Structures are given as C-alpha cells and as structure tokens.
Amino acid sequence: xxxxKMKAFAILVASxxxxxxxxxxxxxxxxxxxxxxxxxxxxxxxxTITFQNINPDPSTPSYKMIQQIVxxxxxxxxxxxxxxxxxxxxxxxxKLKTQAAAxxxxxxxxxxxxxxxxxxxxxxxxxxxxxxxDKDGLxxxxxxxxxxxxxxxxxxxxxxxxxxxxxxxYNKELFTQAGIQKLPTTFDELITAVKALKAKGITPIxxxxxxxxxxxxxxxxxxxxxxxxxxxxxxxxxxxxxxKDPAFVEAVDAFQELVQAGAFxxxxxxxxxxxxxxIFKTGKAAMYIMGTWETGSIDASSVAGKVGVxxxxxxxGKGDVNEYVIAPGSAFAVSANSEHLQETKDFLxxxxxxxxxxxxxxxxxxxxxxxxxGNLKEAGYSExxxxxxxLFKNVKGGDLAFDNTMNPAIAQAHLSSIQNLFVQKEDSxxxxxxxxxxxxxxx
Amino acid sequence: xxxxxxxxxxxxxxxxxxxxLYTCMVFVxxxxxxxxxxxxxxxxxxxxxxxxxxxxxxxTADPVFWPSVKRTMMFAVFSMLxxxxxxxxxxxxxxxxxxxxxxxxxxxxxxILSVVIIGQLWxxxxxxxxxxxxxxxxxxxxxxxxxxxxWLTEPQIAMYxxxxxxxxxxxxxxxxxxxxxxxNIPNELYEAxxxxxxxxxxxxxxxxxxxxxxIFKISMVLAFIGSLQSFDLIWVMTGGGPAxxxxxxxxxxxxxxxxxxKYGYGSALASFLVIICLSFTIVINFVFKRIENKVS
Numbered sequence: 001x002x003x004x005k006m007k008a009f010a011i012l013v014a015s016x017x018x019x020x021x022x023x024x025x026x027x028x029x030x031x032x033x034x035x036x037x038x039x040x041x042x043x044x045x046x047x048t049i050t051f052q053n054i055n056p057d058p059s060t061p062s063y064k065m066i067q068q069i070v071x072x073x074x075x076x077x078x079x080x081x082x083x084x085x086x087x088x089x090x091x092x093x094x095k096l097k098t099q100a101a102a103x104x105x106x107x108x109x110x111x112x113x114x115x116x117x118x119x120x121x122x123x124x125x126x127x128x129x130x131x132x133x134d135k136d137g138l139x140x141x142x143x144x145x146x147x148x149x150x151x152x153x154x155x156x157x158x159x160x161x162x163x164x165x166x167x168x169x170y171n172k173e174l175f176t177q178a179g180i181q182k183l184p185t186t187f188d189e190l191i192t193a194v195k196a197l198k199a200k201g202i203t204p205i206x207x208x209x210x211x212x213x214x215x216x217x218x219x220x221x222x223x224x225x226x227x228x229x230x231x232x233x234x235x236x237x238x239x240x241x242x243x244k245d246p247a248f249v250e251a252v253d254a255f256q257e258l259v260q261a262g263a264f265x266x267x268x269x270x271x272x273x274x275x276x277x278x279i280f281k282t283g284k285a286a287m288y289i290m291g292t293w294e295t296g297s298i299d300a301s302s303v304a305g306k307v308g309v310x311x312x313x314x315x316x317g318k319g320d321v322n323e324y325v326i327a328p329g330s331a332f333a334v335s336a337n338s339e340h341l342q343e344t345k346d347f348l349x350x351x352x353x354x355x356x357x358x359x360x361x362x363x364x365x366x367x368x369x370x371x372x373x374g375n376l377k378e379a380g381y382s383e384x385x386x387x388x389x390x391l392f393k394n395v396k397g398g399d400l401a402f403d404n405t406m407n408p409a410i411a412q413a414h415l416s417s418i419q420n421l422f423v424q425k426e427d428s429x430x431x432x433x434x435x436x437x438x439x440x441x442x443x
Numbered sequence: 444x445x446x447x448x449x450x451x452x453x454x455x456x457x458x459x460x461x462x463x464l465y466t467c468m469v470f471v472x473x474x475x476x477x478x479x480x481x482x483x484x485x486x487x488x489x490x491x492x493x494x495x496x497x498x499x500x501x502x503t504a505d506p507v508f509w510p511s512v513k514r515t516m517m518f519a520v521f522s523m524l525x526x527x528x529x530x531x532x533x534x535x536x537x538x539x540x541x542x543x544x545x546x547x548x549x550x551x552x553x554x555i556l557s558v559v560i561i562g563q564l565w566x567x568x569x570x571x572x573x574x575x576x577x578x579x580x581x582x583x584x585x586x587x588x589x590x591x592x593x594w595l596t597e598p599q600i601a602m603y604x605x606x607x608x609x610x611x612x613x614x615x616x617x618x619x620x621x622x623x624x625x626x627n628i629p630n631e632l633y634e635a636x637x638x639x640x641x642x643x644x645x646x647x648x649x650x651x652x653x654x655x656x657x658i659f660k661i662s663m664v665l666a667f668i669g670s671l672q673s674f675d676l677i678w679v680m681t682g683g684g685p686a687x688x689x690x691x692x693x694x695x696x697x698x699x700x701x702x703x704x705k706y707g708y709g710s711a712l713a714s715f716l717v718i719i720c721l722s723f724t725i726v727i728n729f730v731f732k733r734i735e736n737k738v739s
Contacts, residue, residue, distance in 0.1 A: 094701055100487045101706075119704065123488030203573075210682050266571030269685040270595040408485075408704040420686030423596055 019356050047343045048081045050106040052096070054330060056086040061296055061364035070355045073347060080343060080386075089330075092251030105335035107344045111158050113149035113325050113328045114404045115411075118279055120154050120333075126252030127336040128155040132349050141356065141370045149328045158331035159352045164291040164367040165324035165395060166221060166307050167388070169298060174286040182384070184310075187225075187254060187315040194263045197286045205258075206285035208276020209268040209422050212415035217325060217404050219418050220288050221312040223251040224399050233405040236439065243435035252428035254315050256421055291327045292388055299363075299382045307384050311391065324398040329369050367392075406439070434437040473717055480711030485704045497711035507687045507695055514602055515691040519723075522607050522666035524618050530659060533621035534647055547622050550615035562679030565608045569594035595681055596686035605689055609676055613669070617662045618667055624658030625651060636659075646708075653738045660731040664724060671720055692716050 027134050051070070055062040063086070070082045087095060087107060088090040092110055099105050105125050111117040120126055132439040133156050139147065145161055150158040170183070178197045184190040194204040209215045223232055227247040235241040258264075265271065265279055280288035281301035286287070288294070289312065298307055311321040365372050366385045376386050403411035417434055420426065477523070480497055484490035501508050536543040551563060570576030571593050572583055579591040594604040628651060635644045656658025672691040677683060683690040683698060692712060 044529060097486055097704070119485050119487045125487070146468065210684065212684065266573050267576075267593040267596045270566060270569075270593075270681060408702065414704040416684065418687045419684050421687040423598055423688075 009040045012172060021400065031393050032069060035096065046079050046081075047340045048083055048110065049340060049344050049347055049426045050083045050085060051104040052085040052087065052092060052109040054089045054090060054092045054110050054210060056178065061362040062261070062360070063197070063418045065355065065358045065362055065364065068358055069351050071352055072354070077347075080347065080405065082347065103337065105337065105340045106337055107340065108348060109333055109335065110330050111150075111333045112330055112404060113160070114400060115407055116404055117150070117158065117331075117333070118407075120156055123338055126157045127334045127338065127345075128157060129159070129334060129339060129345065129348070130156050132345050132352075133159075136280050136350055136353070138352060141353075143210070143369060143371060146328055146369050149404075150331050151335075158333035159348070160331040160369040161355070162327075162329035162367045163369040164293045164294060164327040164329065165392065165398070166217060166289065166312065166327070167292050167324070167391065168312055169288040169290065169294070169307050169309055169384075170282060171280070171286050171303055171306055174283070175304050178202060178286070183310045184313050184318070185310075185321070186313050187222075187257075190313050191257060191261050193286075194258065194261045199261045203279060203285040204261075205263045205287045205289060206276055206280035206383055207264050207268050207273040207289075208273040209264070209419060210270055211273040211276075213266075213401065214273055214276060215402060215413050215418045215422060217291070219251065220399060221289065222254050222315055222326045222401055223248065224323055224325060225315035226250040226254065226325065226428050229320070230323060230397055230399040237405070237443075243439060246433070249428045249432050252421070252426075252431045255418075256428065259421060260425070264422065269419055271343060292392075293327070294311035295366045295388055296364050304382065307382060309387055309391070320396060322394050322396040324395055326395075326398045326400055327404075328400070331366075365411075407442060409442035410439050446572075446584075449499060457604055459464075474718075476710045476713045478710075480714045481706055482707040482710075484707040486700065486706035487505070487704075490707070493707070497708050500708070501711055501715065506691075507690060509693045511687070511690040511692050514689070515671055515673070515693075517602070518606060518609070518670040518691060519667050521610060522613065522670040523616060525610050526621070526659065526662045526666060529614065529617040529662070530621045530625075531558075532656065533618055533625050534651060536622060537625045543622070547619055548617050552615065553612045554616045555560055556612075558675040559679050561608065561612055562676050563630060565655070566595065566680050569604055595686055598685060601681060601685070601689050605680060608680070610674065611668070612676075613666070617666065620658060620662050622664075623654070624655050628654050654729065655736050663731070667727060669721055671716065671723075692719075703738055 014092070034246065048142055053066055055066055057063055066084065066086075070084065074080060074082060089157070094108055096105070096111075100120060100123065103125070105120075111120060111126070117119060117126075133147070142160075145190060146160060147156055147162050149155060150160060174197065175193075178193070178200045180193050180196055184193050197204040207214050207218070224230060232241065232245070232247060236243060238357075265276075265285065268276070271279075277290070277294065277297075279285045281298060281303055283303045283306070288298075298304065312324075314321060332348060334341070334344050351369075354367070356372065357369055359365045359368055360379065363378075363379070363381055363385075366381075366388050376389055381389075399405070402414050405412065414435060417431055417438075445471060481492060481494060482490040483493045483496070536546060540546060567575075568577045570590060571577070572579035572629065576594075582588070582590045592600060595601050632650050632654075633646055636642070636650055643647060672693055673691055674697065677691060677694050678687055678697070681689045683694040687695070693716065696709050696712040696716065699705050
C-alpha cells in the first residue's frame with residue numbers, strides 16, 4: 001500500500017472517530033440543554049418518566065392496571081410521557097442492582113420490603129416520599145403498619161402494591177378422592193392427609209423449589225408455629241436467640257417429616273416457581289402453600305371453583321393459626337437522582353391513589369395493601385376470594401419472609417440449606433449450626 | 444517476516460483500533476474486577492478495602508469453593524476427552540462415507556440451538572417418570588425400573604447429567620472442526636503413502652495425526668476454556684442446586700455477586716477464574732508444542 005493511500009486511510013479513520021465523538025456529545029448535551037430552559041413555563045415542560053415494573057405479562061390483571069393508569073395520566077398531562085420498562089421479577093432485581101451500581105436508578109422502580117431494600121436506602125439512591133404520603137391523606141388509605149416495612153428512620157421510601165398472607169390452597173375434588181373429610185388443623189393431620197393423597201397417587205403439595213425461596217416460605221410457616229409466635233429472626237438479629245434455639249431445630253425436624261412423607265413432587269428442586277404453581281393449577285396436586293397473590297391466577301386456571309383455602313396448621317400443638325407469614329408486597333420507589341423528581345412524585349401520587357379502584361374493578365383486589373371499598377360479592381368475586389377476604393379480617397400479625405428479614409448473604413445460605421432438605425435427610429442440629437455460622441460470618 | 448514490506452507505523456495504525464477496543468472491553472474490566480476482589484462491597488454502596496481477605500476466605504474457609512473447582516475441572520476433563528472421539532469419527536467419516544457433509548451438519552445441529560432451549564429440552568427428558576420424563580419412561584418400558592433416577596436432583600448424579608448434555612451439544616462442534624482439518628490434508632499425501640505401502644490406520648498414524656495436531660489443539664483449548672466458563676446450561680437446568688451440588692466456579696460467582704450481593708467476593712472468584720484460564724491455556728500450548736515436535 002502506498003504512502004498516499006495510507007494517509008487517506010488514516011484521515012478516513014480519524015474523521016470517522018471524530019464523527020462518532022461528536023455524535024456522542026450531541027446525545028449527551030441534549031438533556032442538560034432541555035432542563036436549562038427550566039425557567040420558562042413549568043406546565044408545558046416535556047418530561048419523560050421511566051417506570052420500571054414487574055408486570056410484563058399482558059394476560060395478568062396487574063399489567064392491565066398499570067397500562068390503564070398510565071394512559072389515563074398521559075391523557076390528562078400532555079407534557080408527561082411515561083416510559084414503561086416491564087421485566088420479570090428476577091430480571092428486574094438484577095437490572096436494578098446493575099443500575100444502582102452505576103447510580104442510574106430509573107425514575108420509578110420496584111423494591112422489596114425491609115432488609116432487601118436497605119442497601120438501596122443506605123446508598124442514598126431512593127428519595128423519601130413522606131410529602132407524597134401526606135398529600136390528600138394518601139398515607140391513610142394503606143392498612144395500618146404496612147408502610148413501616150418501607151420506612152427507615154421515620155422516612156418512607158416506597159408504596160407497596162399489596163399485602164399478602166400465606167395460606168394453604170387445596171383442591172376439594174382431590175381431597176374427596178383421597179377420602180379426607182376434615183381439613184388439617186394440626187401438623188399431624190397434615191402429614192396424615194399427605195400420606196392419604198400419596199397413597200392415591202396424587203401429588204400432595206405443589207412446589208417449585210428450583211427458585212429456592214418457595215421452600216423457605218413454607219419453612220417459615222412452620223417456624224412461626226414452633227416459635228409460638230413471630231419475631232424469631234428479629235430475636236436472632238438482636239442477639240437474644242441463635243439458630244441453635246430449640247424452636248428452629250424443631251421446625252427443621254417438622255419440615256423434614258413433610259419431605260419424608262413424600263409431600264412434594266418428584267424432582268422438586270428442578271421445577272421453577274411458575275411450573276410448580278401449574279402442578280396445582282392443572283389439578284395434579286392437592287395443595288399449594290403460597291401467598292394470596294396467587295388467588296387471581298388460580299381463579300383464572302382450570303381448577304377455578306374447586307379450590308378452597310385453610311390456614312397453616314399448628315405444629316406439635318404450638319402456634320396460633322391466625323398468625324401468618326406475611327408478604328407486604330413489592331413496592332414503588334422513586335430515584336433520589338431523578339431528573340424530574342417533582343413530576344415523578346406527582347405521577348406516583350396519582351398512581352397510588354387510583355390503584356385500589358382499578359384493582360378492584362379488575363378483580364385483583366385480594367391482598368391489596370390499601371383499604372378496600374366496595375362489596376366483593378356484588379362485584380362478582382369468586383367464593384375463594386371472598387373466603388380469603390374473611391381470613392384477612394382476623395390476621396393477628398406474623399413474620400416476613402426470611403429474605404426480607406436477613407441480609408442477602410445470610411438469606412442465600414439459608415435458601416440453599418433448605419433446598420438441600422428436599423434432596424437429602426440432614427441432622428437438624430447440623431442445619432441449625434450451618435445457619436448460625438452463616439449468620440455470624442455475614443452479619 | 445520480511446515478506447511484509449510495511450513500515451512498523453503502518454502496522455501500528457492497523458492494529459491500534461482493535462488493540463484499543465480489546466484493552467477497553469477486556470483488559471481494563473479484568474483489572475477492575477481484580478481490584479473489586481479486594482473490596483468488601485455489596486455492589487451498591489459503601490465499599491470497604493479489605494486487602495486479600497476475600498481470597499483468604501475463598502481458599503481456606505469456603506465450603507462451596509473447592510468442590511465447585513473440582514466440578515469445573517471435571518467438566519474440562521470430560522470435554523477434552525471427547526475430542527479424540529470426534530477426531531476418530533471425523534477420520535472414519537472422511538474415509539468411508541460419501542457425502543459426509545450432510546451427516547456432519549446433522550451432528551452440528553445442537554450447536555446452533557440456544558443453550559436455554561437445550562437446557563429445557565434435557566430437563567424434560569431427565570424429569571421423573573411421574574412428570575413424563577422420557578429417559579425414565581424408556582428405562583421403565585424396557586424393565587430397568589431400578590435404574591430410574593431423579594437425574595437432576597440427586598446430588599451425586601446431577602452433575603454427571605449436566606456433563607452429558609454439554610458433551611452431547613458440543614460433540615458436533617468439535618467434530619466439524621476435526622472433519623474440516625482432516626479434509627484439508629491433501630489427497631496426494633495419501634496416494635504417495637499408498638505407493639509406499641501405508642494404508643488405513645497406518646497412513647493415519649504417519650500422515651493424518653501429525654498434520655491434524657494444530658487443529659486438535661484448537662479444539663482442546665476451546666473445549667477447556669468453554670467448560671471453565673460453563674454457566675448458562677447449568678443455570679437453566681439446575682441453577683447450581685440442589686444446595687450447591689451442581690455449582691461450578693462461574694455459577695458460584697454469579698450466586699455470590701448478584702444473589703448474595705457480595706460483589707467483592709464474587710469479583711475475587713472471577714479473578715481466580717481468569718488466572719486459571721490463562722495458566723491452563725499456557726500449559727496446553729506448551730504441551731502441544733512438545734507433542735507437535737514429537738509426532739512430526
């Protein structure tokens with residue numbers, strides 16, 4: 001290649017580089033330029049709000065709810081554009097962590113209560129929302145105490161989309177087939193029911209334990225009973241108890257009894273959460289121990305109308321059936337570094353105000369975090385939903401899931417330890433010891 | 444290298460864009476990752492410099508780490524053991540099958556499929572019989588009930604079930620490489636050998652093997668590095684479970700960085716993986732240089 005050609009080439013490369021550089025510059029300077037004109041008419045300012053959410057499935061009521069509120073808002077506020085970033089739960093968790101590391105949290109995002117959102121709060125990534133909560137009494141539409149799970153140092157950082165309890169859904173037909181006349185109210189009766197179902201070749205309890213939180217949630221029910229009340233994990237955190245406590249060991253033993261009785265589907269640890277739920281929803285399993293957020297999708301499945309619900313039984317005579325493992329939803333939080341903080345807060349206020357009404361109309365109000373107005377029966381809700389609503393009225397309190405209470409490192413150790421119980425029998429004292437050492441290494 | 448009469452500066456100009464890209468996209472992140480390995484950091488806030496504490500814990504006090512290294516290494520060994528079979532099949536195909544290309548394409552088919560699809564497919568095959576698992580179904584229909592297993596959930600065999608899927612998937616890949624290598628050996632060599640009385644496997648020993656060594660080496664290195672990084676298949680099929688029984692270094696790293704939110708610890712694991720990859724690539728190259736000298 002001759003010298004001149006070489007030079008021509010070099011120039012070409014250089015100019016190409018220069019072009020890309022200026023292109024980048026243009027892109028970046030665009031936004032500050034826009035906000036520079038802030039002094040003008042505020043109302044007409046064009047604003048785009050990014051709204052990250054975990055409802056990507058168009059067939060679900062929650063998806064429709066978000067779409068509806070967003071389009072309502074956009075109609076009334078022509079200058080505001082809401083950009084939805086709809087992801088699966090796991091994808092969203094991962095994406096948010098990546099964005100948080102780069103300090104680029106979307107204007108509105110989804111966080112989980114208590115221990116799971118604490119790192120984000122500590123890093124100063126979320127904006128306090130007390131002003132939004134106080135405006136027009138929005139705070140008072142929520143059930144008492146629910147917002148506490150999202151508050152740190154008296155500052156509220158997110159609004160939950162629900163407040164669920166964990167119950168035992170059961171398939172009435174399959175129970176009759178196995179000749180179970182009385183719903184289990186004690187753990188021994190539950191084991192007897194499991195054995196009766198197993199003898200008929202019916203999978204007793206559906207679970208998708210590849211997503212290990214499912215087994216942990218069930219385990220927490222047992223622990224809530226053997227501990228004769230809530231706050232076991234809190235006591236561990238406060239140093240008042242350890243995992244070697246008899247209540248914990250007893251819970252592990254009871255859980256293993258369930259596994260040994262053949263309660264769960266074969267190969268449970270390779271089934272993911274959705275597939276696990278489908279075992280129940282297709283009528284192949286008799287029970288499903290899960291949060292009330294599943295109500296809507298059970299009512300939409302092939303077993304609709306055949307499903308009843310009962311409370312998790314007492315274990316060895318201990319515990320109160322009106323105490324539940326509680327899942328105070330996932331929640332909408334606002335980025336502290338949002339470019340349009342005020343507009344985002346205004347939208348969120350509208351969103352949270354509208355949410356209970358729309359959810360009610362979409363028959364998705366069971367497990368709502370906000371107080372419900374209207375009659376379920378008249379609105380055409382299923383018998384299952386109405387029964388659940390009755391259970392909600394007697395909730396005396398309870399515990400959050402393990403991963404909402406302990407930091408992620410301890411939670412992971414716990415999750416894999418429980419997952420292990422599905423595939424091999426372990427000495428319960430050893431399990432307790434593993435938990436304790438994971439706790440001490442990561443607290 | 445005097446054939447290329449191009450000034451060094453010109454070479455530099457041509458190499459530079461790629462080198463810059465490589466530095467930014469590969470080299471710098473590796474360094475950053477090594478640095479992160481020295482931090483106690485949850486990936487979001489408040490990183491604390493802890494020196495070599497993460498590495499110390501990994502090597503001395505982590506009950507999951509060494510078993511996952513062992514599984515990773517087994518993975519690599521199995522993948523590399525597969526390649527001689529690929530070579531043998533490639534030689535046989537080349538010699539006895541006319542239109543062997545169609546067959547090779549068929550072997551290659553699983554490679555084109557996305558790993559997620561492969562994972563789901565095999566998950567269904569491995570399912571317990573009660574959930575319609577094909578493998579167990581076949582075993583039962585031929586009267587081998589005692590052989591049925593819950594393949595992916597028994598800690599002792601789950602990993603072997605995963606190795607097998609990976610070997611199945613990449614068999615065609617390595618076969619293609621070897622086949623192309625064998626085809627590229629000029630026919631005149633074999634004809635000449637025939638005149639000298641070397642035919643069949645004798646010709647393979649003195650012609651095919653020495654000439655295929657560089658291609659063989661490529662396959663080996665690819666298989667080795669590929670299995671060290673094995674992540675997607677495992678993640679789809681078992682997620683490293685039950686209880687870490689199928690964790691490799693890379694799935695464990697993901698678990699630590701993103702699920703346990705111990706980003707520093709995860710980075711330390713990543714650095715370890717880089718070092719292992721680098722040093723074994725060097726070892727493999729060295730070994731093959733000696734083999735090349737010996738057989739040719």
